[in-house]
Amino acid sequence: MNSQQIHLASRPTGMPSQANFKTVDVTLPALQEGEVLVKNTWMSVDPYMRGRMIVSDSYIPPFQIDEVLEGGAIGEVIESMNAQFPVGAKVSNISGWRTTFISDGSDLTLLPAVGLPDQHFLGVIGMPGLTGWVGLFKVAQLKPTDTVFVSAASGAVGSVVCQIAKLHGCKVIGSVGSDEKADMVKAMGVDAVINYKKVDDLTQALRDAAPEGIDVYFENVGGAHLEAALNVMNPYGRIPVCGMIADYNAETPQPGPSNLLLINTKKLTLQGYIVMDYWDQYGEFVEQMGQWLKEGKVTSEETVYHGLDQAVDAFIGLFEGKNKGKMLVKI
Amino acid sequence: MNSQQIHLASRPTGMPSQANFKTVDVTLPALQEGEVLVKNTWMSVDPYMRGRMIVSDSYIPPFQIDEVLEGGAIGEVIESMNAQFPVGAKVSNISGWRTTFISDGSDLTLLPAVGLPDQHFLGVIGMPGLTGWVGLFKVAQLKPTDTVFVSAASGAVGSVVCQIAKLHGCKVIGSVGSDEKADMVKAMGVDAVINYKKVDDLTQALRDAAPEGIDVYFENVGGAHLEAALNVMNPYGRIPVCGMIADYNAETPQPGPSNLLLINTKKLTLQGYIVMDYWDQYGEFVEQMGQWLKEGKVTSEETVYHGLDQAVDAFIGLFEGKNKGKMLVKI
The missing domain is CATH 3.40.50.720 (NAD(P)-binding Rossmann-like Domain)
Known part of the structure; x- marks a missing residue:
């Protein structure tokens, strides 16, 4: 199984450009016991990612040159050797910027079954x-x-x-x-x-x-x-x-x-x-926000780019004011 | 009885100068029932007073042109028609920048009898x-x-x-x-x-x-x-x-x-x-600080100018770094 990934090619100074990124195809190994293969369907681009592209003493470590970027994503399990995440399960994960990846499940969360569109979990209820x-x-x-x-x-x-x-x-x-x-x-x-x-x-x-x-x-x-x-x-x-x-x-x-x-x-x-610092309150939040969304009291505003090859444009677009609401990439 | 007062002559722009102030002699009326005559012995100059010399929407109203300035002071009651403040009583007050003044007592506080030098109540324990x-x-x-x-x-x-x-x-x-x-x-x-x-x-x-x-x-x-x-x-x-x-x-x-x-x-x-906003905690503070001072665990650092005619120099000196510790004027 192949995975297409976006890597950091160089650290941006000022506004990031396409030259700071490159697309790389990698071949994934066979699944081990306990692992699952996830195919991402949505990924998030967020302003905070800019901070990870430079070296600083920020709260999260910087992205590494020639390594795949990370970020929030929603995917579907397409192969499973882990009973907790059967084939077809929808999972939120932090392995965005790539089409597929292998996980032991420790970094996956099953989407709450609250009847909302998947991509909302990267935005209004994420x-x-x-x-x-x-x-x-x-x-x-x-x-x-x-x-x-x-x-x-x-x-x-x-x-x-x-x-x-x-x-x-x-x-x-x-x-x-x-x-x-x-x-x-x-x-x-x-x-x-x-x-x-x-x-x-x-x-x-x-x-x-x-x-x-x-x-x-x-x-x-x-x-x-x-x-x-x-x-x-x-x-x-x-x-x-x-x-x-x-x-x-x-x-x-x-x-x-x-x-x-x-x-x-x-x-x-x-x-x-x-x-x-507040993830422990996500349950309380989901309950309240899920209710508001279902009642139509909160609407989800989204701007969608299509395809992993549009992900860098979507990211740069955040700083050019191109998004209304949540900026998303449909993979 | 005469009182010498420092008035605001004009609003300073940038560093205040002598020209922004003037000394005025006023004659005080006779005491009414309930009033006391206070002779100030120490007065405070503080950086915050600079803010009151301009017009702004700050937390305290600005000083008025051709009116006497205000600020923390320590005085002694020298005439009294108010049993709460007998002659000889030492009082902290907010009627600094003048030698003497008449009060109905509502703006006076008797110095706590904790055996400390009077002027400490304008500084380390004030x-x-x-x-x-x-x-x-x-x-x-x-x-x-x-x-x-x-x-x-x-x-x-x-x-x-x-x-x-x-x-x-x-x-x-x-x-x-x-x-x-x-x-x-x-x-x-x-x-x-x-x-x-x-x-x-x-x-x-x-x-x-x-x-x-x-x-x-x-x-x-x-x-x-x-x-x-x-x-x-x-x-x-x-x-x-x-x-x-x-x-x-x-x-x-x-x-x-x-x-x-x-x-x-x-x-x-x-x-x-x-x-x-925290004056209600002054009692707790005085207890702790009084103890520290008497035990020699805290020392009071003071710079003293002498005479009301030195008060403006003392005030300007705050912004020229001329004080070590509390800047005081002994009247």
Whole structure:
């Protein structure tokens, strides 16, 4: 059995390009007792993967040159020597960026039988969904009376954050980078959407949208978004720091906001977190999110690229704003 | 009875100067029933007062032009028509920047009879001391195993933070702006002192002093200090944001650190706080700090200017690094 894999060819500086990746065909060995052969049907591309392409002391080890990349994927067992994962079982796994792979089962999770499309488990009811839910409820301790500002509101995480903050009773303002995305976020029922590329003064736009001030800023972007949010935050505001995508591809370090003193004078809390610290709460999350999805209270927004050979384009597209909702590759 | 007062003549831009202040003599009326006449003996100058000299939406209203300034002071009751505050009583008050004043008692607190010099109640066992204690124990949840980095380590707050973190069992690294201050902080028993004006690379100096990484960064300064601290913080590190003195006199906004993404990847918490939210814990603090002071476990570092006419120099001196420990004016 062959497997087609995407390897890291070189470490990107600045925006990644096709030249940083290569496609490699490998032959898989015969299955051993306890092993299964999985054929991936969906894979995820996520902004955090950019961080693994450089060497740093981050929370996960960097990808290695000339090795296959990793990431979330959904697959189907097509050969099995492991009773726990029979042929036909659908599994979520972290062996994306390849068509097939062999596993001893330790890194596989059977998809919960909740009657949702497979690919939702890479998005709204998977890692990005849990990331948004944790940031709002476990980090920011969201209250129904909060006014919430969400940057990258049309992204995989942001689109979940907007919807569940609205369900919680909050006023929600989203920021996006195109009118098309603004339409998508408006359709989710948020109270106001800012196309940051069309406003001269993001602080003023935010003040106009939230004259009462912001209580929770869900931070996906950094830079000018953080500066504007700090300006408009209310005292004791909370800022769950999920990511700062504006910084991921910076070739030279970009200066931060000039108004960080407001953290002190407004008694703000910025808290960085990563979703892997909260996987033990995935069960609670799935129960709540599965219910919302089935009731139609949350919708899954997805942008789909087709074929493993489109995976690099899909990944680069994340930083070019090409996705609405979750960016997926159908293999 | 006359009172000499310092008024705000104009709002400073950048570093304050004598021209922003003026001395005014006023005649006080006769006492009414319930009132006392207080003669101030000590007054405090503090960096936070700079913030009140401009118009902003800060946590306390700005000083008014052509009105007397305010701030912490210690005085003695010299005339009384209020049984609660008899002649001779020593009171802490917030009517600094003047020689005498009339009060109905509602803004006066009798000095606790714990056998300490009066002026300590403006410093180590007053507002700056409580600020340090709250930041470490209530905000950062200090643990004995923490390595703590303290900026402005020789200041009124920083010098308390260094000493009580050591008492708690922590490894402590201080940053100061002169060799003389470094000697003072070393004498307090900290593990390492960095004179930031003498190092080319503050991050490297901090790494050298704390190869194990920093768990708590007590933020008094901002700018390059925050950037270096973020670089050397350990995962789940805590940053109580007490102030950012580097920003107080900036005529144009200074860009912030370029490495704020580390808040996410290292899962850090930055929490701004102001001491006035914690006055209800002053009793607990006084008990502990009073004991430490009497046992000689904490020493009070003080720089004293003499006479109300030196008060503006003392205040400006805060931003020129002229104080070791608490900056005080003996009236």
